[in-house]
Amino acid sequence: MDKFAFDIAHFLAGSLVLVSLMLLYQDRLSALLNVFAFQAVVLALSVSWQAYVQGAPHLYLTAAIALIVKAIVIPVALHRMIRRLGIHREVETALNVGTTMLAGLALVALSIVVVLRVTADAGTLAREDLAFALSVVLLGLLMMVTRRNAVSQVVGFMSLENGLILAATGAKGMPFVVEISVAFSVLVAFIVIGIFLFRIRERFDTVDLQALDDLRERRG
């Protein structure tokens, strides 16, 4: 594989990490969804590049699913839901943005140090992709922990899944799991949107998970 192919792959994977960091400082839900859609576009580009470089045509399918479902269908559906249900427009955070960003940077540094040290023998493309993928996974996790609204937690989870797909496509020749994991992410998204948010809205005044915390207090 020539150096150019490496550079493009690293550029795209690195952009994915940057967009993950951007997700962390969005304070309005609609902006958050737009950034997430952008992340899905970058993921689709990155996966198609892997498909081209590895000569693995089935990965184009993964890229197409990422583009259609995650960049278009889910953000549009969530946008509509926010409008229709009159959900709070602000992202409520458990930790302030500055601290979250610092924690995010620390996580990126951590994953790069860990992965590069561990995979000294593996192929260059795989190991750097893996470092970026782990960063995206950890940043998604961080977002789920530090956000209070259900919608932003779902976005955090989906961005975490983007990291998984990046890792899976970076592992050359990985069998059938890519398609299935994508199919499952679709299923997960449907379950979240169709059942939970709708019914939570039906029952609660807001979809804020703050309201959910009273379970512990009431029930012990």
Next chain:
Amino acid sequence: MSEAIDWIAANNVALILAIPFATSLLLLCLPGYRLSARLNAGSAFLTLLSALSLFIHKPAPGSYLLVDDLNIVFIVLNTLVGFTTSVFSASYIAHELEIGRLTTVQLRFYHAMYQILLFAMNLALLANNIGLMWVAIELATLTTVLMVGIYQTHEALEAAWKYFILGSVGIALALFGTILVYMAARPVVGEGPDGMIWTVLIGHAAALDPALLNLAFVFLLLGYGTKVGLAPLHAWLPDAHAEGPTPISAVLSGLLLNVALHAVLRFKLLLAANPGAIAPGPLMATMGLVSLIFAGFMLYRRRDIKRLFAYSSIEHMGIIAFAFGIGGPLANFAGLLHMTMHSLTKSAIFFAVGHIAQAKGTQKLADLRGLTVSHPLLGWGLVAGVVAIAGMPPFGIFMSEFLVVSSTFARQPLLAIPLVIGLLVAFGALMLRLQGVAFGEPSGHSEPVKASYLPLATHLMLVLIAGIYLPPPLVAWFQHVARLLH
């Protein structure tokens, strides 16, 4: 007759998967809960028969499915408790329908989901492909999320949401670990499907890159450990147990936790076969011990009876993980025995608790008093179950806990101290609660309930028999599996 048995034995693996799957489709179309409930139990019974036939005929491992000595134990236990719970579920559900907590449409959905859950758990146990195993565990998670939320009350939706979020994070971390295992395997076994087949992986385990395996195991332990309910990743477990229908609490505690544990054990074997990798045992033992002690103290502050036994499940999964973490033939034997005994006892307790909650119309511990007076059979059933789960002789859990403690003294004497403290703390909490719930003046209103005592009695009898006399073939089998586990 013998031809029928031969046919079942020849196709057992296919049947174990096909019966629940086909039944779930059928149940989705069938109206009328009586027929569905019977079909549910009947099909679970057939699955159990197919699983038992694994002892007669063990098919050779394929690239997707695998039957070996380790997973037979899990599969038989899984199908057995799946069957008894479906019998309990029939009478439980009839009452829920009567009082209008569930509609017939929801019931249809419930029965179909129950079979899908059995299918997914069997698939996860049978899978030889670590990707397939992951998919099956994800499917099992999603079905249980839907079942936990089935009452659609405020609390049920909260619990389902919490379970969904934490379960998904766990599952996602496990997928990352799975990908890392594949990346470790790729240079050794080549690209493509071989890198995910467990039998191929274990065959080449010594040649895999130890650093990648270590990293993979951390993710797999955290990911699947969330599903096992190990502290500090257990937060979903009490809510999911308390708010869903009780048959689901029984299946969650008795089976799903074991399925996730089976996944952890598979990867533990992989690491143990690689000389350069870290020892997986201490990590598991630490998480197990933390879960045991934490859950032991949490037992004191519970106000809800299902929540109480959910914390007791965390405690026992902690003991089991600890036993497998300590390792060696004796501790592994104890872990396997404890897992079996815990599944049987805990589901029996939930059978009793389910009917008790229906009879009293509440799950609050404060409102449950004098059950042995007001409902003698259920009350004494619960007493027997709690005595068993607390680890008192003559029940089987006494023996397995005794073995865990003595093997810990033999291998890591210092660790035995916190272990014994944890066991005593949990024991005290359960006895304290039991006294209030079971004895004294009955309180509150209570209505008659048509209970099915057979599943409860069967489980308690099995646990009692195991405590008094373990059949030598079973001991030999467990010893054999325990040696396989290192």
